[in-house]
Amino acid sequence: MLTVLVVDDVQVYREIIKTEILQRFQSLRVEEAPTGQIALEKINDLCPQVVFMDIGLPDENGLSLTQRIKTEHPGIHVAIVTGHDLEEYRQAAFQYGADRFFIKDSLNWDEVAAFIDSVDKP
Amino acid sequence: MKLRTQFFITMLLFSIILVVLAASAIITTQRVEKAAQQERLASKIAQEASQLSYLSNDYLIYRESQQLKRWQSRFNAFSAEVAGLRADGPEQQALVANIQANEKRLKEVFQSVASAPEGPSRNQGAAFDPALLQVSWSRMAVQNQGLVSDASRLSRMLHQQMDQLTNTRSRLMYVMLGLFGVFLLASYMLTYRRILKSIVTLRAGTAVIGSGNLDFIIEEKKNDEIGDLSRAFNQMTINLKAVTASKADLEREVTERKRAEEASREALERAVWLARLPEENPNPVLRVSANGTILYCNPASAEIPGWGCEAGQPIQGSLLPLVEQAMTEVEETTQEMELGGRSYSVSMTPFPAEGYANVYGLDITERKKAEEALHQRTFELQRLTETLEQRVQARTEELAEVNKTLRELSSRLLSAQEDERKRIAGELHDTIGSCLTGVKFMIQNALQQIGKDSNVTKESLSSVIPMIQEGIEECRRMQQDLRPSILDDLGLLPTLSWFCRRYQAIYTGVKVELEQTFEERDIPDSLKIVIYRITQEGMNNIAKHSKADVVHLSLRKMDGRIELVFKDNGQGFDLKKVLGSESTKRGLGLTSMRERAELSGGSFAIESAEGKGTTVRASWPF
Numbered sequence: 001m002l003t004v005l006v007v008d009d010v011q012v013y014r015e016i017i018k019t020e021i022l023q024r025f026q027s028l029r030v031e032e033a034p035t036g037q038i039a040l041e042k043i044n045d046l047c048p049q050v051v052f053m054d055i056g057l058p059d060e061n062g063l064s065l066t067q068r069i070k071t072e073h074p075g076i077h078v079a080i081v082t083g084h085d086l087e088e089y090r091q092a093a094f095q096y097g098a099d100r101f102f103i104k105d106s107l108n109w110d111e112v113a114a115f116i117d118s119v120d121k122p
Numbered sequence: 123m124k125l126r127t128q129f130f131i132t133m134l135l136f137s138i139i140l141v142v143l144a145a146s147a148i149i150t151t152q153r154v155e156k157a158a159q160q161e162r163l164a165s166k167i168a169q170e171a172s173q174l175s176y177l178s179n180d181y182l183i184y185r186e187s188q189q190l191k192r193w194q195s196r197f198n199a200f201s202a203e204v205a206g207l208r209a210d211g212p213e214q215q216a217l218v219a220n221i222q223a224n225e226k227r228l229k230e231v232f233q234s235v236a237s238a239p240e241g242p243s244r245n246q247g248a249a250f251d252p253a254l255l256q257v258s259w260s261r262m263a264v265q266n267q268g269l270v271s272d273a274s275r276l277s278r279m280l281h282q283q284m285d286q287l288t289n290t291r292s293r294l295m296y297v298m299l300g301l302f303g304v305f306l307l308a309s310y311m312l313t314y315r316r317i318l319k320s321i322v323t324l325r326a327g328t329a330v331i332g333s334g335n336l337d338f339i340i341e342e343k344k345n346d347e348i349g350d351l352s353r354a355f356n357q358m359t360i361n362l363k364a365v366t367a368s369k370a371d372l373e374r375e376v377t378e379r380k381r382a383e384e385a386s387r388e389a390l391e392r393a394v395w396l397a398r399l400p401e402e403n404p405n406p407v408l409r410v411s412a413n414g415t416i417l418y419c420n421p422a423s424a425e426i427p428g429w430g431c432e433a434g435q436p437i438q439g440s441l442l443p444l445v446e447q448a449m450t451e452v453e454e455t456t457q458e459m460e461l462g463g464r465s466y467s468v469s470m471t472p473f474p475a476e477g478y479a480n481v482y483g484l485d486i487t488e489r490k491k492a493e494e495a496l497h498q499r500t501f502e503l504q505r506l507t508e509t510l511e512q513r514v515q516a517r518t519e520e521l522a523e524v525n526k527t528l529r530e531l532s533s534r535l536l537s538a539q540e541d542e543r544k545r546i547a548g549e550l551h552d553t554i555g556s557c558l559t560g561v562k563f564m565i566q567n568a569l570q571q572i573g574k575d576s577n578v579t580k581e582s583l584s585s586v587i588p589m590i591q592e593g594i595e596e597c598r599r600m601q602q603d604l605r606p607s608i609l610d611d612l613g614l615l616p617t618l619s620w621f622c623r624r625y626q627a628i629y630t631g632v633k634v635e636l637e638q639t640f641e642e643r644d645i646p647d648s649l650k651i652v653i654y655r656i657t658q659e660g661m662n663n664i665a666k667h668s669k670a671d672v673v674h675l676s677l678r679k680m681d682g683r684i685e686l687v688f689k690d691n692g693q694g695f696d697l698k699k700v701l702g703s704e705s706t707k708r709g710l711g712l713t714s715m716r717e718r719a720e721l722s723g724g725s726f727a728i729e730s731a732e733g734k735g736t737t738v739r740a741s742w743p744f
Binding site: 055061063083084086089105 | 608616
């Protein structure tokens with residue numbers, strides 16, 4: 001079963017992403033992490049295949065965390081999800097090793113589903 | 123006790139003991155001889171008794187007169203010997219008495235035998251009747267036997283007595299020798315110790331006195347010859363001390379006389395030495411008579427230019443009035459005057475009774491010069507003090523001005539903070555507040571239409587989304603204005619890049635040229651927000667005041683420092699005029715930029731001139 005980890009300090013955002021994903025993939029398992037530390041623990045325990053990562057976490061920078069995950073677990077697919085629709089953010093996300101870049105305010109759920117599908121059925 | 127008496131008594135005791143012992147020895151010897159004599163006598167008596175026994179036997183047998191005579195003769199000698207016996211003890215006396223008694227009985231027995239009539243058997247070859255003969259012979263034998271026995275016993279006793287006496291004499295000799303030795307030893311010890319101790323004490327005393335301590339008294343407790351010697355020595359010491367004391371007095375007197383002579387000589391030398399005082403004085407010293415004639419002048423007064431004094435000559439004209447004044451007023455006068463081109467302080471000490479006055483000149487030229495220099499220096503010092511006070515006052519005023527400025531800035535800061543809050547409140551009201559109000563109105567409207575026309579409701583609700591999106595964007599804009607999260611998320615370089623893009627979007631007439639030659643990791647985190655705020659303030663100032671159309675913004679490394687520069691091609695301004703104006707009239711922008719730079723350890727500079735644009739430069743140690 002595919003496991004998806006949603007990392008965001010705001011519960012509403014986590015709930016929205018989780019709800020939308022579960023509506024499209026019933027057989028998915030969706031886990032949540034409000035901090036970078038918990039995210040790392042869950043990655044080690046659950047070995048998720050997909051991670052949706054916010055940048056502004058209370059204990060760590062989401063970009064640095066992404067770089068670390070990609071270094072230690074190259075098989076995990078990480079998508080940055082941020083509210084800042086800026087080119088600087090987009091460039092930084094890919095520099096730090098993210099696979100995709102999504103804007104929170106204008107999330108296209110079909111693109112999100114396509115991203116998960118690409119992982120589930122490469 | 124005198125030593126002589128002690129010796130006498132000793133010798134007397136010694137002689138008495140010697141005499142007593144000698145007498146005892148002599149007496150004992152005599153007693154020994156006497157005992158020997160008596161012993162010999164007793165032995166002889168025993169022999170004689172035996173001889174008499176033989177003779178009496180012969181007579182009894184042969185009854186011849188010749189034998190009778192021989193017996194009698196021998197008996198007489200025997201009797202004389204018995205009579206010569208002397209007894210000392212009672213035992214001896216008893217024996218002697220027995221011998222004498224036996225002697226008598228022997229005589230009686232023999233006489234009775236001799237006087238007995240001759241027997242009938244005479245002619246038969248027997249002198250006496252055999253019975254009588256038997257009895258007489260027995261009687262005589264008993265007597266003779268008793269005599270021999272007693273005499274022998276007496277002889278043994280006397281021999282024993284002689285031995286005892288001989289032993290006694292030997293013991294006496296030993297005792298005499300022992301006593302003599304003990305006496306000699308005791309006498310030697312007593313005398314030696316007494317004399318030696320006294321002599322040691324005397325010798326120690328003489329040593330002390332000999333070392334010069336004539337007050338020392340030798341101990342004289344003993345009343346003997348050495349005690350007499352000690353007393354004589356002490357007396358001699360007292361006499362010697364008396365003689366020595368007299369010598370000390372003499373020496374003291376001699377010393378005092380020498381001292382007086384020495385004092386007199388020193389006084390004379392001192393008088394001569396003091397007399398040289400005016401001679402050696404480098405200053406003029408004179409003695410002048412009441413009419414102005416010089417009585418004495420020292421070499422200095424003759425040699426120093428302007429004085430030229432000579433004994434017997436009248437005093438210089440300029441000094442004469444002073445002499446007259448001193449003699450008239452009878453008090454010391456002092457006056458400064460010029461002589462020979464130098465300044466002198468001239469003192470006159472009058473002695474009217476003697477008819478002269480002493481004149482003392484003192485060259486005060488150098489002192490006057492020094493006084494003038496000191497006066498000049500004091501004047502300069504006063505002037506400097508005044509200048510310093512003026513500068514202190516100016517600094518104090520500046521400080522007060524700075525304090526005033528600070529208070530005003532603080533006040534303006536509070537005011538600006540309040541303005542900012544007011545602006546944020548206004549923006550919240552105008553943007554998010556109005557947005558939420560609109561959303562609320564549209565949702566209420568949609569709710570009223572539910573049930574009437576479902577299509578209308580969907581459209582109504584769909585139209586809410588752009589409004590909400592606008593609210594979200596306004597919210598994010600305000601958030602970025604307050605604290606750009608990009609700075610925390612991505613760093614300073616992306617932030618400056620974003621800021622310039624946004625700046626150009628807002629101020630469309632201004633072109634921004636951004637130059638960044640730094641690595642993100644080279645900039646300390648604490649400095650990032652400072653650089654951003656200075657940039658934000660400076661760029662806003664340019665937009666508001668410069669009327670520039672190009673701004674060059676650079677962040678680079680220069681001479682070991684991080685340097686932030688923004689340069690515009692605007693109208694510029696008169697820097698002195700703006701900076702010289704009261705702080706209250708200046709904007710907060712320049713001040714806040716300077717404060718931010720300097721508080722973070724950096725420096726801040728601004729260059730501007732009217733018509734030549736403005737360059738703002740802030741830098742920090744790298």
